Structure formats: structure tokens, C-alpha cells
Amino acid sequence: MQSVFLLSIRRLRAPLILIILVFAFSTVGLTLIPGIDPAGRPWHMTIFEAVYFVAYTATTIGFGEIPYPFTDQQRLFVTVIIYLSVIGWAYLLGSILSIAQDKAFQHAMVSARFRRSVSGLREPFYLVCGLGETGLTVVRVLDHLGTRFTAIDRDEHRVQALEIEALSLDAPVLTADVRSPETLSSAGLLKPECMGVLALCNDDEANLAIAISACLLRPNLPVISRANSPQVAASMAALGTYRVISPSHEFGEHLELAMRAPDTHRLLGWLTSTPGSYLPPSLPPRIPVAPGHWIVCGYGRYGTQVVAAVQRGGFNATIIDPAGLQVAGLRCIRGTGTGAAELREAGVETASGIFGGTDDDTANLAIAIAARRLNPNIFIILRQNLQSSSVLFTKFGADMTMVTSQIIATECIAVLRTPLLAAFLDLTRRKDDLWAYSLAESLRDLLGDEAPSFWSFAIEAGEAPGLLDAMARVAGPVRAGDLSRSAQARQDRVPCMALLLVRGTQTVELPDDDFPLEAGDRLLFAGRRSAEDNQVLVRRNANVAAYVLGERRAAEGWVAEGGGDGGEVGVEAVMVSRQLFRPVDRLLSGVHDRAGSDGLTRSR
């Protein structure tokens, strides 16, 4: 910023000197030319009066001839200095305007502002490189989750698109070359608050360059990178990149899972969906079962993955490719797949499914429409390349639509949301349908149809000081279910559920309410935001934690001795802690169904 100021003022030297000279000349002239005062005596302006007159005349204020009306001699000179000063000011203003319109200057100003706002960031943030469809989707979800980020992209239009996006937090965005390490460090790579780098460019080389810079400049910083080609994915993995997402591979896995365990696929889709989406109804699976055969149109990266997935599922595959590729072990037909003749040749009437996977959205839709006309029951998977064609794809209603940007964004968010979630999702992927179905149903009973929030924490002094303190005081084991108790009435249950517990190297999936907890455990929860707020209170405030864990004495220490059941004491304890701690209006305003028993009851 400073250097920008200095450089621009350097370019204003000539007009500034011209103005100084005009002022000096005018002042000297006005002082030397004699005037006549009202009494008829000759009179000379002082230097101050002259400077004053020139100042208001040159700036076109024009207070008139003071202190006395001028003589003709003076007026002649003033005529000259008016023109001189106008030239001086016009020159200066013109120079200022041309500097302000200078592209280099504007860019310098914008980068200076960007650097300033990045260095002012005091909260943890992610560095997002690449603001294409994928980047924008990720950024929207980050914003929704209240996570800060900085973003860079080479394309000015994309940066502008983000700037007009209605984000709740003002994020620093810059147009710059993402490959340059200097750009990355100006976007906060070296700041300790930077929690991770997301390399989401369309271009594999750029992503690799980002991964290398991050690996060298900030070793051990998580880098989540997109890699379209397997070679680049392998190089990134060799660098120690935290997570490499290759969309085609990811999609192959999705498809395989959808064929093997439709309910697991449905559960995963729900858990990883963007906040605010709903659990799809559990319909009888439409996905075909083996034996049968699939038609794959377009044998590119995605086509390869789909063929591999359906073959693992026990199907035969026929490929239709415009290049006329011959792949051993597959029936290969030359063509685009949009014509009825090609589709008939591939056996569309008897096929179980078809994949429209070329990199042209119109062709994919044409394939799908033709296939559905020839075989109304065929299972259709479409590849959608551009977000802008989503109206057509939604209207068509394929059985599965894969959008590259969506796949990457979903994976990214699943990794970023909270530390243990990725581990839990990996575990879910290996589970069977029944396990997933029962988990989905119990989560839905507890939390409703809307996609849950996730949070995780460790029972350690840093993250759960109050809970740790209370655990030391309370006699008997502390159970996982105790963490789902309401801070207002401990027999009530807040809508949340423990998904995973990690103790050292041991992992416990879905710990039940009776599972005993220990200090140092790490837990992953799914639930509503209100439940998270409730739990934050329990974790931080030792008195609330003691009440929730069932130790009456500690909670009653704050209020009058005796009287009331546990529930009332709890309310007062929270009221006291509210003054001491932080507002919990949302918690207190809820109407709770108080059951007399000590057992957990559900309240929403």
C-alpha cells in the first residue's frame, strides 16, 4: 500500500511542481504590482494576501477583489494567472485520474487491500485456490458453516462472481496466478491461522504446483487437492497431500456403492449433502441387479470407471465411443450414442442401464432421451459437465446425475467439516445396507429429515475444561449418553447422537448411551445446532457439567439449599452461569417436556 502511494505520488511530481511555480509566480507578481486604496494612496499586497487571493482564484472559488478593488494593471496580471492556474490544476487532476484508471495501479491497490485483510485475519481459515463451479460450491458451504476462507483465482470474472455472491462473511478474494508461491503466501499460506489449502483448479498442473508449494512452505499443513488424471493424483499422493480427490474415481466408487448397498449410498448422500438438504425417501432400489448388461457412451476417464464398477457388479458392458476404441473384453461400437441405430446395435432394448458420459451435455441428454424412448425401463446415469445445464438435467430426471463439481465439493466438505467425520464416512462406506438403514432411521427419528450438523471434540483441558473438571469430581463412570442431556433439565435429551469415539488407537462406532467415557477420548456427534450449543455449555462450564452428570451438590452450590427437583436446580444453575458465561437464549427459550423420571426423554 505504502509503495503504491509513493509510486503514484512520484508520477504526480511534474504537475505538483507546475502548481508550486504558478503559485510562486502569481504571488510575486501580485505583491509587486501597486494598487490604489479607497483613499487614493498607492498600496501593495502583502505576501499573505497575495497567496490567499491566488488560492481562491486558482481553485475557482473567486471571492472577488479583496481587500480593495483592483486597478487595471492588477486585473491584467490576474487574467494571466487565472489561465496559468487553470492549466496547472487541469494537469494535476488529469494525472490523478489517469493514475486511478491505470490497470497496474488498480491491481496494486486491490492486492494491497487483499494482503491487509488477510493479515488482519485472526480466526482459523482455509485457503481456496480456484473458484470454478467446484470452488464456488465449496466456498458457499464454508460460508454456511461459518468458516472463514481466503480465495484466489486466475480468472477475473470468477473473482467478480464471488464478490457479488451474498456471503455472510466478507472474504478476501484476489485475481492472481495460483501457481506462484508468492501469491499463496500473500493469501495467508504462511499464517498460523491457515488450517488447510484447497486446490480446486480445473487444471491439474496448477493443483500440483499448489500442492508442491504448500508441501515445501508449510509441511504438515493439510492440502486437499483435485486431480483429474491418475498420474497427477499419484504425484500428489507422493507429496503427502492430505486428500487427493479425483472425480472420476470418486464417481466409480459411488456407483459401485449404489449397486452394492443402496441404503448405505442414501445415508452417505444425506450425511455429506450441503447443509439444509433433506433425507431422500427410501424407495425400493431402481438400480438393476446382475446379470445384465450396460451401455457406456464415451469411454473417457469417467467411462472407464463406470465400466470397471459395473463389471465388478457382475454386468457385461458395451461401449460406444466416437473414436472407435477397441478395448479387449468389451463390445465396442463406433459412434456417439445419440442415434437409435447405434443404441439398437448395442442392445438398448434389453440393457439394464446406460451411462451418458461424454464431455458434451447436449450429447449426453440426447443419448438419454433416445435410450428412454427405446427402453422406458432402462436405468440412466448422466454426466453433467456444466452447472448451467442443470435445469435440463433436473427436468429430464435421470436415475443418477453426476456433476463433477458437486462430487469434488461434497468430498471436500466431508473432509473439512470436522476432524472425525471423514473417518466415520469411510467406516460407513464399508457397512452393509441393514446397518446403514437402521442408522439412517434412528438419526431421522432423533433429528428430523434435515441433514444434520456435525461436531467433534476431545475431552481435554483445551476443548472441554468444564466437563473434565466435573468428571474428576463426580463419583462413578460418566457415560456417553450424559453428553446428550439438556443443561436445563438433565432428564431431557437434546437432539444429538454420538457417532464415533476414538480412544488412543481404538475406535468405537456408534457408542451407546451406557458407554463409559474417559479423559482424552475424542468424540464425533451428529445433531442439530441447538444441541451443539447445549453441549458447548456443558463442555466449558464445570457447574453445568456437574449438574448434567448428576452431581447435585455442585450445582446447588450456586443457589439456595434444598427445594426443587433436579430440573429446577438445573435451570437456576444455567441462569447463574448465563450471567457468568455467555448468552444461551436459544437454550432457555425452548419449551421442554419435563418427565418426572430420571430417564432420558426426547424433546425437539
Next chain:
Amino acid sequence: MNLEKVVYAFVILLAATLNFGFVYGGIDDAAHHHVWQLFAATTVNMIAVVLKFGDRTHIGAVHQASGLVALLQLAGAALVWFFLAPAGGGPMSDVALSSIVSLAAGALLANIVSVVIMIVDTTIQRR
């Protein structure tokens, strides 16, 4: 020879010489210090400050600072002159004149620093 460098050295030297011309003489002797000399010194110092804008080297920064100090001192001297000049003309009082001249003498010191820096900067240039 470079015209830009000639102008630069000319202005900086002129700022120092004009300043010296105003200060030279008995400190409270009104006959030795004329207001036009102060006016000229201030104007040329202003131009010198503008010419020094935008040099990002360390020596450039010191140069700029010395110019600003000189300008500040001269502006102070001009203000004292403006406020203490007797209404309706006539000679300055001794007290007023000595404070004006001592302010201008401070500016002279800054100008000498400026000239020295310019000479040093010139001699360390390798051709």
C-alpha cells in the same frame, strides 16, 4: 549528462543557497533578512520535496526526510513572520526576527544534510 539530474541537483543546491542567504547576517538585524529571500527559500524547498518523492531506497528515504524537515522549519519561520509582523508595515521586533532566523537556520542545517546526501549518493555511483 542527464537533464533530469541537472534539474534535481540544481533545485537541491538552490534550496540550500537561498536558505543560507536568508540566514546569513546578524540574527536580529532586520537589514540582513528580507522577506523575499524567505519566500524564495520556502518555494524552492517545496519543489525540492516534490522532486524527492517516490524514491524507495534507504538513502532516498533519508533524503526525503531531510527535505520535509527543512520545509517544516521554513513554514514555521513564515508563520512567525506572518503573525508577528507589525500591522501597517515597519521593522520587525528583535525577538520576532531572531526566532524567524533561528527557525530558518534549522532549515539550513537540514538542507546541508540534503546536499551532503546528494554528494555522497553521486560519488558512490559507479560508472
